[in-house]
Amino acid sequence: MTVNQISIFIENKSGTLVKVLKFLKDEGIQLIASTIADTAEYGIFRIICSEPERAYQSLKAAGVAVSLCEVFAIQLDDIPGRAADAIELFASEGISIAYLYSFLLNGNGVLIFRTDNADKAREVIEKNNLKVIPEKDLSLLL
Amino acid sequence: MSEYFNPEFETLTRSEIEALQLERLKATVAHCYSGSEFYHKRLDSIGLKPEDIRTLEDLKKIPFTTKQDLRDTYPFGIASVPLSKCTRLHSSSGTTGNPTVILHTQKDLEQWANAVARCLWMVGCRPDDVFQNTSGYGMFTGGLGFQYGAEKLGMLTVPAAAGNTLRQLKFFTDFGTTVVHAIPSYAARLYEVMCERGIDPRKDTRLRTLVIGAEPHSEDTRKRIENMLGVKAYNSFGMSEMMGPGVAFECKEQNGMHIWEDYFIVEIVDPDTLEPVPEGEIGELVLTTINREAMPLLRYRTRDLTRIIPGECPCGRHHLRLDRMKGRSDDMIILKGVNIFPIQIETILMQFKELASDYLITLETLEDNDAMTVEVELSDMFIDDYSALQRLEKEITRQLRDEILITPRVRLVPKGSLPKSEGKAVRVKDLRKQYQ
Numbered sequence A: 001m002t003v004n005q006i007s008i009f010i011e012n013k014s015g016t017l018v019k020v021l022k023f024l025k026d027e028g029i030q031l032i033a034s035t036i037a038d039t040a041e042y043g044i045f046r047i048i049c050s051e052p053e054r055a056y057q058s059l060k061a062a063g064v065a066v067s068l069c070e071v072f073a074i075q076l077d078d079i080p081g082r083a084a085d086a087i088e089l090f091a092s093e094g095i096s097i098a099y100l101y102s103f104l105l106n107g108n109g110v111l112i113f114r115t116d117n118a119d120k121a122r123e124v125i126e127k128n129n130l131k132v133i134p135e136k137d138l139s140l141l142l
Numbered sequence B: 001m002s003e004y005f006n007p008e009f010e011t012l013t014r015s016e017i018e019a020l021q022l023e024r025l026k027a028t029v030a031h032c033y034s035g036s037e038f039y040h041k042r043l044d045s046i047g048l049k050p051e052d053i054r055t056l057e058d059l060k061k062i063p064f065t066t067k068q069d070l071r072d073t074y075p076f077g078i079a080s081v082p083l084s085k086c087t088r089l090h091s092s093s094g095t096t097g098n099p100t101v102i103l104h105t106q107k108d109l110e111q112w113a114n115a116v117a118r119c120l121w122m123v124g125c126r127p128d129d130v131f132q133n134t135s136g137y138g139m140f141t142g143g144l145g146f147q148y149g150a151e152k153l154g155m156l157t158v159p160a161a162a163g164n165t166l167r168q169l170k171f172f173t174d175f176g177t178t179v180v181h182a183i184p185s186y187a188a189r190l191y192e193v194m195c196e197r198g199i200d201p202r203k204d205t206r207l208r209t210l211v212i213g214a215e216p217h218s219e220d221t222r223k224r225i226e227n228m229l230g231v232k233a234y235n236s237f238g239m240s241e242m243m244g245p246g247v248a249f250e251c252k253e254q255n256g257m258h259i260w261e262d263y264f265i266v267e268i269v270d271p272d273t274l275e276p277v278p279e280g281e282i283g284e285l286v287l288t289t290i291n292r293e294a295m296p297l298l299r300y301r302t303r304d305l306t307r308i309i310p311g312e313c314p315c316g317r318h319h320l321r322l323d324r325m326k327g328r329s330d331d332m333i334i335l336k337g338v339n340i341f342p343i344q345i346e347t348i349l350m351q352f353k354e355l356a357s358d359y360l361i362t363l364e365t366l367e368d369n370d371a372m373t374v375e376v377e378l379s380d381m382f383i384d385d386y387s388a389l390q391r392l393e394k395e396i397t398r399q400l401r402d403e404i405l406i407t408p409r410v411r412l413v414p415k416g417s418l419p420k421s422e423g424k425a426v427r428v429k430d431l432r433k434q435y436q
Helices: A016-027 A052-061 A082-092 A118-127 A135-140 B014-035 B037-045 B056-061 B067-072 B106-122 B141-153 B165-175 B184-196 B219-229 B342-349 B386-404
Strands: A002-011 A031-036 A042-049 A066-075 A097-105 A108-115 B086-091 B101-105 B130-133 B156-158 B179-181 B209-213 B232-239 B244-250 B257-259 B264-269 B283-289 B300-306 B333-335 B338-340 B355-366 B369-378 B409-413 B428-430
Touching: A002 A016, A002 A052, A002 A108, A002 A135, A016 A042, A016 A052, A031 A097, A042 A052, A042 A097, A042 B386, A042 B409, A052 A066, A066 A118, A082 A097, A082 A108, A082 A118, A108 A118, B014 B037, B014 B056, B014 B283, B056 B264, B086 B106, B101 B106, B106 B141, B106 B244, B130 B141, B130 B165, B141 B156, B141 B179, B141 B232, B141 B244, B156 B165, B165 B184, B184 B209, B184 B219, B184 B369, B209 B219, B219 B232, B232 B257, B232 B300, B333 B355, B333 B369, B338 B342, B342 B355, B342 B369, B342 B386, B369 B386, B386 B409
Parallel strands: B130 B156, B130 B179, B179 B209, B209 B232, B355 B428, B369 B409
Antiparallel strands: A002 A042, A002 A066, A031 A042, A066 A108, A097 A108, B086 B101, B232 B244, B244 B257, B264 B283, B283 B300, B333 B338, B355 B369
């Protein structure tokens, strides 16, 4: 029900992001989706990519501050308002979204997000038959 | 009125100073030998008897006393009189090791007050002045040390203590303060708030003399503060081991701090070889107290680097002049008048499992304020959560503040971005102006 996300701690100064991206390039890892927020001192670069396990291990071996975690990925029909509907399901159960980003897959939106209560989120997804993306599908896209 | 507070001591010639020093040194060594278990053992260990001290040169036979000795004998082990004869205790913080304790008899306190009064008189303070002390009181010797000295001189003395800038300014205007004791960065802060409140120090206050010290500062900083406040600012040197403020002070020439040689014997040594450096060269200041009862210290290594300014001072005093402190021979940091050892910071950082072992302390002058930034690497246990990282930063800051009494700016950085600790890692980068 979840996909692997890699989070990389990077300093907020010029040249640090490109260093990480070049490393992934050299490793032959392809990005599918990514997000980074702006803060004064540092940022967390979060990515969904091909071969997340291998990407994680090689980053770690290179001494990068990195973590691997599971996030939800649900696919939405290409109809206006679907994101609102989906998030409302979680909100009505008192589940908070810690962060969220999205990308398009075959013309349909995919929401990647983390909640403050994974077990409860799982129940909501099952009960409402939300369409989750299994990880293998993500890699097949490439 | 005389230019001197203690003319009989202040105007001694070199040979008179040395004769007095020899007499007092002999008495001090005899007193330590009979009264202090620590010094008795130490002199016995090298087979030295008090009567072996016949000339000032003989002082060099006595081993150095270090801060570690004070820690090892905590709390009362170095004293040369029974505790029942002591009337005051000052202590350094030192949460990471034993603190150091300095004891005073009533006579010591009187002599201390006299030294401070002598210094203040030298820079032009007179009984009709109003003296406001912005030092912290309590264990910090800058509070009570200046208080008793200013009172001894006969000034109306306002123990305003640290902080509460608006109240300080109200005292200036309401009480007609003419002399202020402040660390340089606080003097700049006072001016800043005056500007905000539309107070012109030249028109709206009677300020004319500023006594600064405790915090290293450059000549430029002094000039800027003098211009801001329309005062003369005099540098001073003191340390709690030697009693506190009043050890050395600038005269009106503002060219070096006269160290009172009827209280102290001065040596400047190479911190590595511990041999004397040639006159006028920079080395570590070593002081022997020769006017103290409770806790004389023989050849105490201050760890402060300075030099003797050669030549005569036009003010008529022959007491040696110390140059502005040039740094430290150990890794102690002096920031805003607070003494900090990097090990204190390291001890705190290493308690966080989220952090790796590399860190860098940067000291810099921002505007007129000295500030500390602590950069520390995250360990492998990286948490993918902005609010957790912010909480971590806040918690590190809070614990550091509790330990070092100053709020540093804490920056989390990725692993591998700081200089590696190969051999002696660079842990402290001092970009402040005063050492340049």
